[in-house]
Amino acid sequence: MAQYEAVIGLEVHVELKTDTKIFCHSSTEFGADPNHHVCPVCLGLPGVLPVVNKKVVEYAIKAGLALNCRIAAFSKFDRKNYYYPDLPKNYQISQYDLPIAEHGCLEINVHGVDKRIGITRLHMEEDAGKLVHHGTISSTPFSLVDYNRTGVPLIEIVSEPDMRSADEAVAYLEKLKAIIQYTGVSDCKMQEGSLRCDANISVRPAGQAELGTKAEIKNMNSFKALHKAVSYEIQRQIKLLESGGKVVQETRTWDEARGETLSMRSKEEAHDYRYLPDPDLAPLVIDRAWVEAIKAGLPELPDARRQRLVTAYGLPEYDAMVLTSSRELADYYEECVQIYNNPKLVSNWVMGELARMMNAGGQDIQEVRISPAQLAKLLQLLAEGTISGRIARTVLEEMFNTGKDAGKVIEEQGLVQISDTGLIEKVVDEVIATNPKSVEDYRSGKEKAIGFLVGQVMKSTKGKANPGLVNELLKEKLNK
Amino acid sequence: MISIKDVEHVALLARLSLTEDEKQVYGKQLSDILENVRKLQDLNTEGVPPTAHVLDLQNVFREDRLGEHMPVDQVLANAPDRQDNFFKVPKIM
Numbered sequence A: 001m002a003q004y005e006a007v008i009g010l011e012v013h014v015e016l017k018t019d020t021k022i023f024c025h026s027s028t029e030f031g032a033d034p035n036h037h038v039c040p041v042c043l044g045l046p047g048v049l050p051v052v053n054k055k056v057v058e059y060a061i062k063a064g065l066a067l068n069c070r071i072a073a074f075s076k077f078d079r080k081n082y083y084y085p086d087l088p089k090n091y092q093i094s095q096y097d098l099p100i101a102e103h104g105c106l107e108i109n110v111h112g113v114d115k116r117i118g119i120t121r122l123h124m125e126e127d128a129g130k131l132v133h134h135g136t137i138s139s140t141p142f143s144l145v146d147y148n149r150t151g152v153p154l155i156e157i158v159s160e161p162d163m164r165s166a167d168e169a170v171a172y173l174e175k176l177k178a179i180i181q182y183t184g185v186s187d188c189k190m191q192e193g194s195l196r197c198d199a200n201i202s203v204r205p206a207g208q209a210e211l212g213t214k215a216e217i218k219n220m221n222s223f224k225a226l227h228k229a230v231s232y233e234i235q236r237q238i239k240l241l242e243s244g245g246k247v248v249q250e251t252r253t254w255d256e257a258r259g260e261t262l263s264m265r266s267k268e269e270a271h272d273y274r275y276l277p278d279p280d281l282a283p284l285v286i287d288r289a290w291v292e293a294i295k296a297g298l299p300e301l302p303d304a305r306r307q308r309l310v311t312a313y314g315l316p317e318y319d320a321m322v323l324t325s326s327r328e329l330a331d332y333y334e335e336c337v338q339i340y341n342n343p344k345l346v347s348n349w350v351m352g353e354l355a356r357m358m359n360a361g362g363q364d365i366q367e368v369r370i371s372p373a374q375l376a377k378l379l380q381l382l383a384e385g386t387i388s389g390r391i392a393r394t395v396l397e398e399m400f401n402t403g404k405d406a407g408k409v410i411e412e413q414g415l416v417q418i419s420d421t422g423l424i425e426k427v428v429d430e431v432i433a434t435n436p437k438s439v440e441d442y443r444s445g446k447e448k449a450i451g452f453l454v455g456q457v458m459k460s461t462k463g464k465a466n467p468g469l470v471n472e473l474l475k476e477k478l479n480k
Numbered sequence B: 001m002i003s004i005k006d007v008e009h010v011a012l013l014a015r016l017s018l019t020e021d022e023k024q025v026y027g028k029q030l031s032d033i034l035e036n037v038r039k040l041q042d043l044n045t046e047g048v049p050p051t052a053h054v055l056d057l058q059n060v061f062r063e064d065r066l067g068e069h070m071p072v073d074q075v076l077a078n079a080p081d082r083q084d085n086f087f088k089v090p091k092i093m
Ligand SMILES: [Zn+2]
Pocket: A021, A024, A025, A026, A037, A038, A039, A040, A041, A042, A043, A151
């Protein structure tokens, strides 16, 4: 069997976080009543004049710089012509041959290997409207159209076909999302559609230089979906070639429920968008000083921050990578360490227990009710021995649910660690008396038996006994 | 001279349904237009920089400031059909 290599490129659309649309003063706010955030310009009524929102250009330049792109000195807008009800003008204003930014790259790390992924171009364009279908899409003969999203500013970021696996594609998208989020030009919320991703995928026999025929995959609404869709499509194409078939150049949609990519069998002829320069919009001549000013305003980006966390706090690479995956998470971590300077302990708890609770509740760090100062206090109590690790987890859970201070939870629930030797000794004696089997096991050399006895002491003290003391006292008595 | 096939292609892209006679007529008209435009190729454009816009304008910006939205009934006044506050159109697959 021949070995195949997959070749993957991603096209990512990111919604920019401006107050108004790209060419008019209508609001970009998410979730308004249908057709309430529109005006004559974004509805494409006759005689209107679109004027570009300066902030959109600024944000596009900012994103371009963060992705190591070259910013164009001269750029313009073009009309991309196609008929679809989500597009009131029958053309989309986009950028064709002179995009605002080109020739960028970002670094990914997959299974410990660093790799650079090229970015071909980044351009500005307007979003289209939303089609709503009542019932299933196949049962209704009508589409309902909401133009609120029409004209919301997007940047489209096109990668080089530099990825070779689903893991690399996901790593690229994660990194891209992190970088864009750090710059603050977008929220990049996949579930709200402010980050959307299409994949171009082809396969070729290993060692062949020429690219295979590609398929474009759409409708992947999460990182998980991207991974599954890319893996599926690679296997589909390999099987097709192995059985003597041919890959057809086409658009396919990811069907999450079926776990397959399906041909969209679009009746539309091969893409023929007949781009033309938009005569309504004046070209952009980008002043170098403006670009430099935007560059100076860029925040510390994920790679630099990761490096700094390693050197400043002595964190392992892995911790630093996880903590810098979003700007908010890294901010949270650093704020906590500023208050309680125990970097590795804080990292363990943020990446461990706190992340587990966030994942379980589907929450972002911004939604967590525990402030960095509150977490710092809890970890301080833990390190000082006021509470045990097990109790700290219980307290954290309560803090997570209620937003209460650690001290208050501990007091309310009487969770202070018992470090009173006399008290613990009493319980230890009881446990030794009631578990002769384990005591005998231990004394006859099975040292592991002590774990069970420690567990029994912890159980009867509801986890509040100081585990170090319990161990010490048990050994002392058993070795007598 | 543009072919009937070209005419059919352009008509499809423009969502126009043409009779055989119309294809002939429009084919001829389109060819004439292209021929006229082709004459521009004869001009000597040496030393003339490419033009992106006919007016000598650049960097026409607006600030990111909210303005008025249209009342929804006005928005939908020209809709072929409406349902609640949506435009209602035939489904295109
Ligand atoms: Zn508008």
